[in-house]
Amino acid sequence: MNGPGTAHDARRYFALPSPFRMKRGGELHGASVAYETWGELNAARDNGLLILTGLSPSAHAASSVDDPAPGWWEGMIGPGKAIDTTHWFVICVNSLGSDKGSTSPASIDPASGEPYRLNFPELALEDVAEAAHATVNSLGIEQLACLIGCSMGGMSALAYMLLHPGGARAHISVDTAPQAQPFAIAIRSLQREAIRLDPRWDEGRYDIHAQDGDRYPDIGMSIARKLGVITYRSAMEWNGRFARIRLDPEQRDDDPFGREFQVESYLEGHARRFVRHFDPNCYLYLSRASDWFDIAEYGNGSVHEGLQRIRIERAMVIGVSTDILFPLEQQEQIAKGLEAAGATVDFVALDSPQGHDAFLVDIENYSRAIGGFLDRLGAD
Numbered sequence: 564m565n566g567p568g569t570a571h572d573a574r575r576y577f578a579l580p581s582p583f584r585m586k587r588g589g590e591l592h593g594a595s596v597a598y599e600t601w602g603e604l605n606a607a608r609d610n611g612l613l614i615l616t617g618l619s620p621s622a623h624a625a626s627s628v629d630d631p632a633p634g635w636w637e638g639m640i641g642p643g644k645a646i647d648t649t650h651w652f653v654i655c656v657n658s659l660g661s662d663k664g665s666t667s668p669a670s671i672d673p674a675s676g677e678p679y680r681l682n683f684p685e686l687a688l689e690d691v692a693e694a695a696h697a698t699v700n701s702l703g704i705e706q707l708a709c710l711i712g713c714s715m716g717g718m719s720a721l722a723y724m725l726l727h728p729g730g731a732r733a734h735i736s737v738d739t740a741p742q743a744q745p746f747a748i749a750i751r752s753l754q755r756e757a758i759r760l761d762p763r764w765d766e767g768r769y770d771i772h773a774q775d776g777d778r779y780p781d782i783g784m785s786i787a788r789k790l791g792v793i794t795y796r797s798a799m800e801w802n803g804r805f806a807r808i809r810l811d812p813e814q815r816d817d818d819p820f821g822r823e824f825q826v827e828s829y830l831e832g833h834a835r836r837f838v839r840h841f842d843p844n845c846y847l848y849l850s851r852a853s854d855w856f857d858i859a860e861y862g863n864g865s866v867h868e869g870l871q872r873i874r875i876e877r878a879m880v881i882g883v884s885t886d887i888l889f890p891l892e893q894q895e896q897i898a899k900g901l902e903a904a905g906a907t908v909d910f911v912a913l914d915s916p917q918g919h920d921a922f923l924v925d926i927e928n929y930s931r932a933i934g935g936f937l938d939r940l941g942a943d
């Protein structure tokens with residue numbers, strides 16, 4: 564049921580209700596959400612499974628006939644895989660505010676005919692959740708069999724369930740948090756500062772289509788990405804992969820303070836691949852939305868009480884002991900809150916050395932946990 568799409572583009576689009584009102588004020592007109600689907604929706608419309616993503620991924624979570632390119636969770640989704648598309652109708656939504664197809668600061672503002680840039684309304688993860696919920700409803704699904712949220716998407720998933728009680732039968736929480744903690748806020752604050760201090764950011768007025776670095780904040784985006792990558796992996800991972808190995812002399816910069824170690828070259832490569840593939844203003848908006856999210860707002864200042872307002876039957880909460888961005892204790896907090904709300908909860912603490920990025924890398928262990936949970940859910 565991948566629907567219409569050109570070759571190598573499986574994206575579909577849902578036009579949001581207009582105006583689409585935002586949590587923190589402001590509204591969007593003519594906004595839309597990009598999404599992709601895999602598998603078939605059954606006659607009862609009760610096998611829908613929604614995936615909400617981290618900050619930067621697109622809706623292309625896995626390959627399909629319409630787009631055979633590997634997706635960002637390719638090892639997890641497909642026939643016979645943990646998220647088995649012969650059983651589940653899988654939907655992955657590109658977050659509102661992202662430049663991967665959904666309406667965002669990089670989109671054209673119908674009121675001006677120019678990109679929104681910083682005229683885009685303040686974005687909250689509740690807006691991301693509401694846009695995803697409207698998309699799911701447009702497919703004729705009243706209740707999801709399961710809602711999966713990864714990283715930032717896990718926060719959006721919590722908002723989805725809070726705003727729409729009974730909107731999902733089950734939930735899989737992957738490496739996320741019920742609220743941003745000071746360390747995560749500090750890192751994201753530095754990332755945003757790096758972008759905004761690049762003179763070529765120009766208060767958000769950079770040339771979106773610039774082919775050179777003179778009109779685009781390449782340096783700011785590069786630093787922001789490097790900071791992110793450092794926190795996505797663990798010290799164990801960095802030590803094991805790079806130790807203190809130096810680059811060969813011909814690979815080093817002429818600058819006396821330039822790259823000398825392999826780990827520096829690795830970060831540079833990651834940044835170079837990312838800089839022109841994610842819009843800086845979109846990055847700023849989604850990053851700040853992540854900092855703002857706080858489930859305690861729904862529980863009289865208590866995270867535990869906020870979580871108790873969620874109504875689902877079953878949940879699996881997965882965390883990694885080496886995750887410094889969304890530490891394991893926050894996963895335990897989610898598990899205890901959902902259990903207190905009446906859900907049957909499986910808590911899985913993994914020892915993957917990859918840190919926060921483990922759900923993208925340690926497919927074997929995540930597949931075992933997620934696949935087992937979904938098998939049990941499907942057998943009910």
